[in-house]
Amino acid sequence: MNAATPKPSLIVTGNDLAPDALQMLRDFEIVFAGRTPTESDLIALCATHKPVAIIVRYGKINAKVMDACGGNLQVISKHGSGIDVIDQKAAAERGIAVRAAVGANAAAVAEHTWALILACANSVPQLDARMRAGHWDKSTHKSLELAGRTIGLVGLGAIGRRVAAVAVAFDMNVLAYDPYAKEAPAGVTLVALDALFAASDIVSLHCPLTDENRQMINAEALGKFKRGAILVNTARGGLIDEPALADAIASGHLLAAGLDSFDVEPMSSPHVFQRLSNAILSPHIGGVSDAAYVNMGKGAAANVIDVIDSHARSAA
Structure with a gap:
């Protein structure tokens, strides 16, 4: 120039x-x-x-x-x-x-996905809050052990594949739904979306937001989840019907949810998720590493x- x-x-x-x-x-x-x-x-x-x-x-x-x-x-x-x-x-x-x-930012988002999964499965924020309040819950707490459990990945791009690799290392069964994936890595089985919802102990979202999949995680979809499942979203907030998810958490149908993105950002306050201790929230920072x-x-x-x-x- x-x-x-x-x-x-x-x-x-x-x-x-x-x-x-x-x-x-x-x-x-x-x-x-x-x-x-x-x-x-x-x-x-x-x-x-x-x-x-x-x-x-x-x-x-x-x-x-x-x-x-x-x-x-x-x-x-x-x-x-x-x-x-x-x-x-x-x-x-x-x-x-x-x-x-x-x-x-694939490595950063995949790592944050696992931070949320582990925090949900092991009740890390809740135990921390209880300890700070003077409690010792060793005799009553039980974590959700991941080995042998099934994780379902919605989206199998660069981030989904990294999450899958860790899940395989944790001895988990790994399912994935991705209409554009022609093949899956070793240890990952491609399935239909409804089958993934029904079989997974953890469902993790790794797909882009489109007009076709907006609010794909709605009351009907959540009804297909296992009771006691965990939902994690490090993709886009618009993928989830937030009131429906809040109902599923509050009713006990879902054990917990780890959420890094929201339908409106910054997340409005007050928000229904703020009242749910087993909704673990972060401000869309999954891809924000050094x-x-x-x-x-x-x-x-x-x-x-x-x-x-x-x-x-x-x-x-």
Whole structure:
């Protein structure tokens, strides 16, 4: 890029990127939108800077935001893997590429999945609270031992496969449902979704959110779960009918749930889950590890550069 040529603008819907990613994007004028950019914030920034690219960390990118870029926008790159926050139909209609940093946070999300599974199976937060209140529950507590139990994975991508590998190491039976999977790793059996619900002691969600699977975990689906099962969601909150899940937990049909994502984020307060001690909650940080932060930034930056360079070659 010629030094005399003004740098093209790139908007980040956040207030930071990993230094390695910033170095990769040194030929762009980077504008940070802050941690909680609203639609009007993004429209105003896009109208002012006319970016060629947007890296999405927080918030949503809709048609109004795209149109505010004045036709300059070439790529919307997700800092992570979940592109449901981007209006993909609107982007396609405008010839704007949508990219995800696929697999960049797979290790982090898989590890957090197991943190939630183990916390649910062993009542870790509840025992901690009881100890701090002066109780010693050794004579009454029983954990759910995982060896020999069945875990059902909804989604068998990069994250699901990592979760499966740990489950195999724990001597668990591993089932998976993924309509796009042509094969399964050793120790994993592909089954129909209803069969997975009925057979699993733990159900863990690892699929993207689409119009077709929104609220797939509803009252009807939960009715097919084993009594005493555990549900874990480190994917997208929109996959779950939250009131139905709360009812299933409160009634004792489910032993516990470990939840890292919610239908509305930040999670509203008060929220029905806050009243349930066996709903173990975290604020959508499954993919936010030290290494994942760098990997997602570099992945998002690489996707921007790839699309911009491709456009430049086509125009040459």
